[in-house]
Amino acid sequence: MAKGDRQAAAIVTWTRRTPLPNVASLVRRLLILAQREPLTAGALAVMAAIVVMAICAPLIATHDPLAADLRARLVGPSFNHFFGTDPLGRDIFSRVVYGARVSLLVGFAATFASMVLGTVAGVLSGYIGGAADQVIQRLMDAIQAIPALVFLMLVAAIWQQGILSVVVVLAILIAPYVGRLVRGVVLSLREEPFILAARAMGASDLRIMIVHILPNVMAPVIVAASIVVGGAILVEGALSFLGLGIPPDDPLWKTSWGAMLRPENLQYMQRAPHLALFPGAALALTVLAFNVLGDSLRDRLDPRLRGALQT
């Protein structure tokens, strides 16, 4: 069986295996997973907790994440403030809860957009070849030559600072990684008998790309995407940490985990290490969960890719 077909088949079985909304069977499956792959199950639990936190933030937060209380500055963790308070007396637990929204939104949106961009570029580059391939490849090289963080700093300083520009720019910066992967798959697909057959039957290039090539590159793209999410979240954190991403008192998004670690807090951290610990741990745990799930998805969908793609 051709490699592409195998990948397509893997996706089909994967979707078929996905349980119907039957609670009892879902629970049983999760229990089996927990027994066989405790790490994956743990990551799944962490992820579920973070998604719930992001969606139900107003219900879970115990305080207003932006309300300063100067009488309760830098209080350590307690029953009233689970994670303590920051130098302005804001409740860190509530801020961590709201911060999940930014991280998840940036992670998912940037990854999804980069998948679309990268797949289009990769399919065009691999299928058409020739001069178009060279141009697209050199463009991808050029994008990859500037560190993501530096590029984002530039955009934040000159164009616009905020969540939308972070998502758009991250999508452009991640796209080459996806694009290269897709290009490789397309190159090997191009000479497959079923593509040649389609061409012999008079299918147009556009039809071949959409109907025959696209479904076959989806599996590796999904795997790559699952691995990229964590990296996207980390870059947003770094940008907000440098003060060029989401501000620590954004009226709409409240705050980001990176912004909570802003270095102007460094002077207080030795007195109140909880300032540094909780937001950073939330960020690391989220990225950890995404990475572990990504690895497990990769092992399931495509054992050949093991270790091949790193971000």
Next chain:
Amino acid sequence: MARYIMRRGIASILVIFLVSIFTFLLIHLQTGDALTVKLRQRLPEEQVQALRAQLGLDRPLWEQYWDWLSGVLRGDLGRSFFREQEPVWTRIKAALPVTMELVGIALVVSVAIGVPVGVVSAVRRNSFLDQMGRLFAVIGLAVPVFWLGTVVLTYGGIWFQYSPPLTFSYFWDDPLSNLEAMWLPGLVLGYNLSAINMRITRSSVLEVMRQDYVRTAWAKGLRERAVLVRHVLGNSLIPVVTILGNQFVYVVGATVIVEFLFHLPGIGFVALESISTRDYNLMQGTVLVIGVMVVLANFLIDLLYARLDPRIRLGAVASS
């Protein structure tokens, strides 16, 4: 081999050229007009026009680009808006060694930790050591550098009364005080990178150990050490070299954070400063130099890769 080098060289020059266009457009499509808008609020129209003419903002974009590029080719990156209009290149020249040293330390640390852990993990697959090694890598990939740096500074201060030195000296001026400032940030960056190295090494060693020639080596009755050192290690390190390029981009980006946290006057620090003071010429120059550094490093890695992999050296594989 010569053909391969030529092709990579030409591609690299093309990429540098593209990077310069990116950088230029990113800054000039916006700032020219932003500047005018700012000025119009304060100055009469004729003066604004005069200033625009003086700064060359009234000319077509490609002409401005050409001016800048020809300056760059002559080694003139323009002048900073501040600091008595110090040439941008002077500033960058002072910062480059700091960043290169930091990147060097980080890469050495990451290889020194990542490769041995990866090899042990692969050779003793599924053992307790392997589990520990993989845990180490998974955590290393998830922990953000800026958090690791913050935590190191916080607890370093609490437990060891550590604080980064306030003054900085170059290695050739005062090696000891230089290293005193450098070792901790280098370690933080290096740990962060080592996780990737460990994973690549592990999967690559596993891959190589499945090869027929390794089985032959076992069958000949060679000792484990001989098999590993003579047959496995060399080939399994090739992927580690290939991803060094990706790592280099990443680590240069991460130096911004580390230099900022540990007060090191490197390129990342200059980049951040140019952005917070809106010093456009300095910004443009810094980003271009970072891009050139990355492309050059990738070119060198390609050469190294060609030396290591006979399939490329002998031209058996058409590279793209």
